[in-house]
Amino acid sequence: MSGTSFYNREIETMRRERLREWQGERLRSLLAELAANEFYQAKARAAGITLERIERIEDLASLPFTTKAELVEDQAARPPFGRLLTYPLSNYRYFHQTSGTTGRPLRWLDTDESWNWWTRCWGMVYRAAGITAGDVVFCAFSFGPFISHWTAISGAWHVGAMAIAAGGMNSEQRLQTLTDNRCTVLISTPTYALHLAEVASLQGINLRDSAIRRTIHAGEPGASLPAVRQAIETAWGATCFDHAGATEVGAWAFDCGAEAGAIHLNEAEFIFEVIDPANGEAVAEGARGELVITNLGRGCMPVVRYRTGDLVEMTSEPCACGRGFARIRGGVLGRADDMMIVRGVNLYPSAIDNLIRSRPEVIEYEVRVRRVAGMDDLLIRLETAEAVPFAETAGALLAIFRRQFGIRVSLEHAATGSLPRYEFKARRFKRV
Numbered sequence: 001m002s003g004t005s006f007y008n009r010e011i012e013t014m015r016r017e018r019l020r021e022w023q024g025e026r027l028r029s030l031l032a033e034l035a036a037n038e039f040y041q042a043k044a045r046a047a048g049i050t051l052e053r054i055e056r057i058e059d060l061a062s063l064p065f066t067t068k069a070e071l072v073e074d075q076a077a078r079p080p081f082g083r084l085l086t087y088p089l090s091n092y093r094y095f096h097q098t099s100g101t102t103g104r105p106l107r108w109l110d111t112d113e114s115w116n117w118w119t120r121c122w123g124m125v126y127r128a129a130g131i132t133a134g135d136v137v138f139c140a141f142s143f144g145p146f147i148s149h150w151t152a153i154s155g156a157w158h159v160g161a162m163a164i165a166a167g168g169m170n171s172e173q174r175l176q177t178l179t180d181n182r183c184t185v186l187i188s189t190p191t192y193a194l195h196l197a198e199v200a201s202l203q204g205i206n207l208r209d210s211a212i213r214r215t216i217h218a219g220e221p222g223a224s225l226p227a228v229r230q231a232i233e234t235a236w237g238a239t240c241f242d243h244a245g246a247t248e249v250g251a252w253a254f255d256c257g258a259e260a261g262a263i264h265l266n267e268a269e270f271i272f273e274v275i276d277p278a279n280g281e282a283v284a285e286g287a288r289g290e291l292v293i294t295n296l297g298r299g300c301m302p303v304v305r306y307r308t309g310d311l312v313e314m315t316s317e318p319c320a321c322g323r324g325f326a327r328i329r330g331g332v333l334g335r336a337d338d339m340m341i342v343r344g345v346n347l348y349p350s351a352i353d354n355l356i357r358s359r360p361e362v363i364e365y366e367v368r369v370r371r372v373a374g375m376d377d378l379l380i381r382l383e384t385a386e387a388v389p390f391a392e393t394a395g396a397l398l399a400i401f402r403r404q405f406g407i408r409v410s411l412e413h414a415a416t417g418s419l420p421r422y423e424f425k426a427r428r429f430k431r432v
């Protein structure tokens with residue numbers, strides 16, 4: 001069952017050639033707007049390019065990439081907002097900043113116009129997941145200056161749904177609010193959806209009896225991983241949808257539900273490229289590479305050819321839902337900088353997450369990456385349900401790791417409740 005509907009059927013079902021033309025028009029108007037953008041004018045000058053002369057999407061490749069490090073450096077050199085604002089400061093109304101998990105937070109501003117653009121991008125996420133007026137959307141986040149929580153609320157209102165901002169509550173209070181108000185849609189990280197399910201089961205609440213019929217996730221790759229998705233759908237008795245976005249970029253991907261684990265890129269509002277992170281060259285369609293994004297509707301503080309660090313495999317094969325937008329198989333597969341080399345095998349946290357979650361008795365886990373005799377070694381500490389003997393879980397996981405990756409890992413039983421629980425951006429991998 002997909003239950004998908006369109007936000008803008010005409011654009012979403014365009015043939016790809018027409019879609020490229022549409023993107024080209026949007027790109028030209030963006031680059032014209034950037035005549036007043038000091039950051040991008042300086043970048044273009046340094047590369048010997050005139051932004052306004054770029055006519056076609058193919059010419060975009062002549063522009064240099066934008067990196068997060070550059071943006072951080074720009075704001076540090078010219079605090080607080082750097083040179084990336086196209087308009088005078090008085091035009092901006094919305095302040096947010098990145099979560100800062102990988103360093104100093106980036107500040108980001110929006111005007112009314114760009115805020116409405118964000119909201120429309122979320123409209124596409126919600127419509128594709130079949131959310132309409134009559135739905136009650138429960139946003140299980142700690143509301144602060146992080147943008148996606150607010151845009152999730154704004155987008156829910158935009159498609160006519162009711163929205164509940166469940167900040168300032170613990171998990172028990174959230175479960176109570178969610179059931180009392182007959183919420184139909186849960187928005188959370190995949191990790192937190194599983195954590196809420198764990199808390200519910202300790203309280204004797206069966207979430208399958210709740211009114212929740214859809215769950216929409218972001219912040220971590222989990223919802224496109226088959227085992228994580230299965231675990232969430234089983235616990236909640238709901239259909240699970242993935243989505244991807246970033247503060248600097250916008251809500252750039254959504255899930256139509258037609259094919260589990262393949263999510264659409266929003267090509268109405270963004271231009272996507274996939275490159276080899278080592279040399280910056282475009283990779284062949286379907287090959288794994290780093291996603292590079294240009295957003296087309298946020299000219300007030302835009303990103304052009306922004307290196308996301310997200311590893312994806314993109315396909316433009318037609319989707320059963322009828323959309324012409326390309327898809328990424330498996331969602332975001334990992335971060336370019338998250339790769340571990342364990343006994344000569346390249347491993348990403350998302351792949352390990354998927355294997356561990358294939359055992360439903362695993363409640364929480366932590367991975368310690370250790371250096372043993374000159375090689376990376378994984379020690380996985382697991383909290384498991386008492387109903388299954390730990391030896392059985394350990395035996396099954398060892399066999400799966402051997403079969404899938406040809407490696408041996410070390411497993412350890414952790415006491416119930418001893419491992420940290422995460423509401424947002426889980427940090428289960430630790431180098432020790």
Ligand SMILES: [Zn+2]
Pocket residue numbers: 256257258264319320321322323
């Ligand atoms: Zn589709």
